[in-house]
Amino acid sequence: MTVSDLDLVRRTQQHRDHYAYSQLVRRYQSRLRTSLRGWCRGDHALAEDLAQEAFIKAYQALGNFRGEAQFGTWLYRIAYNVMVSQRRKQATGTGDTASELPEVPTEPQRADIARDLDTAMAQLSEPQRVAIHLCLQRGFSHQEAAQIMDIPLGSVKTHVLRGKQKLQSLLAPWREVESHV
Known part of the structure; x- marks a missing residue:
């Protein structure tokens, strides 16, 4: 028990x-x-x-x-x-890495996407990176992420949405690769 x-x-x-x-x-x-x-x-x-x-x-x-x-x-x-x-x-700059990566078919592709995802995550603002990590990688609700980050719920939702949009744009070449696999 x-x-x-x-x-x-x-x-x-x-x-x-x-x-x-x-x-x-x-x-x-x-x-x-x-x-x-x-x-x-x-x-x-x-x-x-x-x-x-x-x-x-x-x-x-x-x-x-x-x-x-x-x-x-x-x-x-x-x-x-x-x-x-x-x-x-x-007083350091920005640039976090992701701790979980999507599944990809081969080991070389896995290494490539890890590098590209790290690079893409580094281009997000710190609040976007943290909100995406908490909500999408750690599974916290938006409300829980708002409590953790001590910001309004709407701000968390905005950070997640804008961060996802930026990541989709930055990682768009991977969608093209996946469609050809």
Whole structure:
């Protein structure tokens, strides 16, 4: 029987149950680190540092978690804030990578599309990249992405729509290749 996130949160809040919190970390660490690697343009070391910082901040703030959002949404919001803070400190440019790629028939095509998708994603604005990653790659709803990014729902929908349109335009040559395969 799997214990719910909310039950693990309550055990951690009420009893300072480190084992319960470690179960939450195990559930989310892989997905969160993958997301952060994408947001950090593939910088694995930075993504690991930010993930660790997000889990520490989440633990410290767990007393404020009220269950209004799912734990995963709340955790991603913390991780997003940690990443934005890091970006502000570093004042770096834009350009994230995608962590999941569409299926393609051959290995050379897979490598080509990965490169082209990374290049196309780098041409999106940061809010577009994050919104597309959260909604299309991680499966968060638009509402959950709005909570994570702390922006209005309509803005998330606009970022996803405009980002998808730009990606379709940038990746149009792949549609031609697929139609000839």
